[in-house]
Amino acid sequence: MQIKSFMLRAAVLILLPGFYAFAQTADSLERTDSLELKDSLERKDSLERTNSLEAVNSQNATQAWNKVYEVFSHPRCANCHVPKDNLPRWSGPHYGKTSVHGMNISGGQSRIGVETIMCSTCHAQSNSDEPHGPPGAPVWMLAPVEMFWWQQSSKQICEQIKDPARNGGRTLEDVAHHIEEDELVHWGWSPGKGREPAPYSAQETADFVMLWASAGAPCPE
Amino acid sequence: MQLNVNGTSHDVDVDDEMPLLWVLRDELNITGPKFGCGIAMCGACTVHINGQPARSCSIPVGQVSGLVTTIEGLGTPDAMHVVQAAWVEHQVAQCGYCQPGQIMSAAALLQMNPNPDDEAIDRAMSANLCRCGTYPRIRAAVKTAAQNIREKNA
Numbered sequence: 001m002q003i004k005s006f007m008l009r010a011a012v013l014i015l016l017p018g019f020y021a022f023a024q025t026a027d028s029l030e031r032t033d034s035l036e037l038k039d040s041l042e043r044k045d046s047l048e049r050t051n052s053l054e055a056v057n058s059q060n061a062t063q064a065w066n067k068v069y070e071v072f073s074h075p076r077c078a079n080c081h082v083p084k085d086n087l088p089r090w091s092g093p094h095y096g097k098t099s100v101h102g103m104n105i106s107g108g109q110s111r112i113g114v115e116t117i118m119c120s121t122c123h124a125q126s127n128s129d130e131p132h133g134p135p136g137a138p139v140w141m142l143a144p145v146e147m148f149w150w151q152q153s154s155k156q157i158c159e160q161i162k163d164p165a166r167n168g169g170r171t172l173e174d175v176a177h178h179i180e181e182d183e184l185v186h187w188g189w190s191p192g193k194g195r196e197p198a199p200y201s202a203q204e205t206a207d208f209v210m211l212w213a214s215a216g217a218p219c220p221e
Numbered sequence: 222m223q224l225n226v227n228g229t230s231h232d233v234d235v236d237d238e239m240p241l242l243w244v245l246r247d248e249l250n251i252t253g254p255k256f257g258c259g260i261a262m263c264g265a266c267t268v269h270i271n272g273q274p275a276r277s278c279s280i281p282v283g284q285v286s287g288l289v290t291t292i293e294g295l296g297t298p299d300a301m302h303v304v305q306a307a308w309v310e311h312q313v314a315q316c317g318y319c320q321p322g323q324i325m326s327a328a329a330l331l332q333m334n335p336n337p338d339d340e341a342i343d344r345a346m347s348a349n350l351c352r353c354g355t356y357p358r359i360r361a362a363v364k365t366a367a368q369n370i371r372e373k374n375a
Contacts, residue, residue: 019305052348095276102262103348104343104344104347105347105348106344113332114333115344116331116341116344116345117274117326117330117344117345117348118273118274120273120275121261121273121274121275121276122261122265122276122279122348122350124279124280124281124284126284127285128260128279129260130259130260130279132260132262133259133260133261133279134260134261134276134279150278167240
């Protein structure tokens, strides 16, 4: 009985440190695992937040670009951002069917009509007040041919407006500034009697461009 | 305001927004330029401003800076402009109402391009309408005037 008791105590004494050591190690491991998990969770959380912010930014940028495209593709803008045929377009609700400018008018390669008949022959520096009278602005001309928007997709116009070789050597900040400042651009929002203006305003459109640009100016796929 | 028409300076007391055509016809009694559509669609009111054709019915007089020339200032019956002479030679006019505008547009075209082909003539003249349909004679007269200009300049 004494021997059994001794052996039991000896076993306890031998095993206890091992168990204690094991317990300590397990505890340490558990704490380490817990810290790593916490760290990992925190990283995951942060990543999700970043992804979430990026998603929000991307969504905002897409929404902002869609509004810019609404403006750029509107007849008040696109009718004069025409391809290399140099023919101004007549399109929009008050025109009925879409056509090229009446009376065989061409902007010519100069895009101010100098080779054919000057735009300023009929277009004064302000809108005519007469129904169907000629619209006007301090400068009246077609946009440069490389800034061709007529019937172009959102992706095509997006890529063009970002390309300095095709946007007049502008940064996107310059593009926004151009929208804010240019008198002929502003005509799109005050096009005279009977014509539907472009949506939003010049300032809002410039703000949409800057919002889109600040999120990396993504273009539609 | 001061307005120089056919080499003569005039003092006119009118609203800046009054169309140039109104000033010419009603204030200065210069009635060569005609009222047709009133919205720059027909060309009957065409004059030159600094040598460039302009539809006087749609240009507010306050925006006119420089020399205005009307059909009366282009030439006279005794000393016709080369385009007017070609018009007489081809007997272009029928009713004649649009012809002052036609001649002013043709003179501006030949100033820029003394050797226009049919396409160039059509481009420059298509915005001058003629209800009588004198277009074939207009084209022929423009070509004759162009030839006479080239011979004169040779």
